[in-house]
Amino acid sequence: MSGTRAELPPARIGAGGSTGWWGRKRTRQAAMILCFLLPSLAIFLLYRVIPLGWNAVLSFQSWSPMRPPRWVGLEHYEEMLFYDDVFWTALWNTLIWIGAAPLAIVLALGIALLVNSDLKGASVYRTIVFLSYPLMTVAVGIIWRWMYDERGGFINWALRELGLIDKPLGFLQSFDLAMPSVILTDIWQVIGFYMIILLTGLQQIPQHLYEAARVDGVPRHAVFLHITLPMLRPSLFLCAVIGLLNSFTSFDLVYVMTNGGPGHATELLVTYIYKLGFGQTKFDYAAAVTVVQFLLLLVLTFLANRLAGGNAGAVEKD
Incomplete structure (x- = not known):
C-alpha cells in the first residue's frame, strides 16, 4: 500500500505535466500561425470586407460628395x-x-x-x-x-x-x-x-x-x-x-x-x-x-x- 501511494503521485504529476507541455506547445504554434496570418487578414479586411460592406450600405442611400447621405431603401x-x-x-x-x-x-x-x-x-x-x-x-x-x-x-x-x-x-x-x-x-x-x-x-x-x-x-x-x-x-x-x-x-x-x-x-x-x-x-x-x-x-x-x-x-x- 505504501508503495502504491508512493507511485501514484509521480504518475499523475507526469501526466499532468505532459498534457500541460503539449497544450502550451499547441498554443504557441497557434499564436505563431496567427501572427503570420494577421497582416494578410488585416489587408483583406481593410481593402475587401470593409469596402464591400460600406458599398452594400451605400446602395440603400442617396449620397454624393456634395450632400449628406439619405436613406432611400430599394x-x-x-x-x-x-x-x-x-x-x-x-x-x-x-x-x-x-x-x-x-x-x-x-x-x-x-x-x-x-x-x-x-x-x-x-x-x-x-x-x-x-x-x-x-x-x-x-x-x-x-x-x-x-x-x-x-x-x-x-x-x-x-x-x-x-x-x-x-x-x-x-x-x-x-x-x-x-x-x-x-x-x-x-x-x-x-x-x-x-x-x-x-x-x-x-x-x-x-x-x-x-x-x-x-x-x-x-x-x-x-x-x-x-x-x-x-x-x-x-x-x-x-x-x-x-x-x-x-x-x-x-x-x-x-x-x-x-x-x-x-x-x-x-x-x-x-x-x-x-x-x-x-x-x-x-x-x-x-x-x-x-x-x-x-x-x-x-x-x-x-x-x-x-x-x-x-x-x-x-x-x-x-
Missing part, C-alpha cells in the same frame, strides 16, 4: 430593374463575355494537346502562344485597336489582299462587330495562360493509362473522352473559374478599345459601374449595380462548384 434597385435599359444591356453583354470563356478554354485545350505531342518545335510554339499573356492589357488593347483600324489596320489590309472584302470594315465602330472583336482580343491574350494550365494537367496524367488503352486497341477519340478529359477535370475547372473571374474584371481592355461603345454595344457591368461613379458621380447608384454584380458572381461560382462536384461524382462512379 429605390436604386427599382430604378435599375425597371427603368434602366443600359443596365440590362451591360448585364447581357457580361453574360455573353462569360459565355465566350469556354471557347478560349477549348482552343487552349487543342493547342495544349498539340504542343504536348511529338510535334517538332513544340517548345517554340508553346512559347509563342504564351507570350501574349504577360503583355499589359492596356498595351494589348492599343495594339489590337490599331489592327482593327478601318483606315490603316492590318486586319482590313489582309482581308483586302485576300479578296475577302471590297471596302474596309469598321470592326470597333460597328454595333454588330464590336463585341466579337473585343472578345477575340481577350481570347488571344488569355489563351496562352489556359494552355499552360492544361498542359501541366496533361503532363500529370499517368502514361500507363495510355499504354494500357493502346494495348487494348481503344480508339483515340475514346481515349480522349474516357481518360484525358476526366483526368483534366481539375485543370478545366480552374480555367473555368479564372475565366469567370476575368469576365467581371475586364475593364481595361474594353475601356481602351471601345469605352463600352458604340451605343453601349460593348458595355459591361464593370465599365457601366465606372461611368456611373466617376463619370456621372452617381456613387450610390453605382454601389447598387456593384451589389448586383457581386450577387451574380456568387451565383455563377456556386453553380460552377455544383457542376464540378457532379462531374467528380460521375467520374468516381465510372
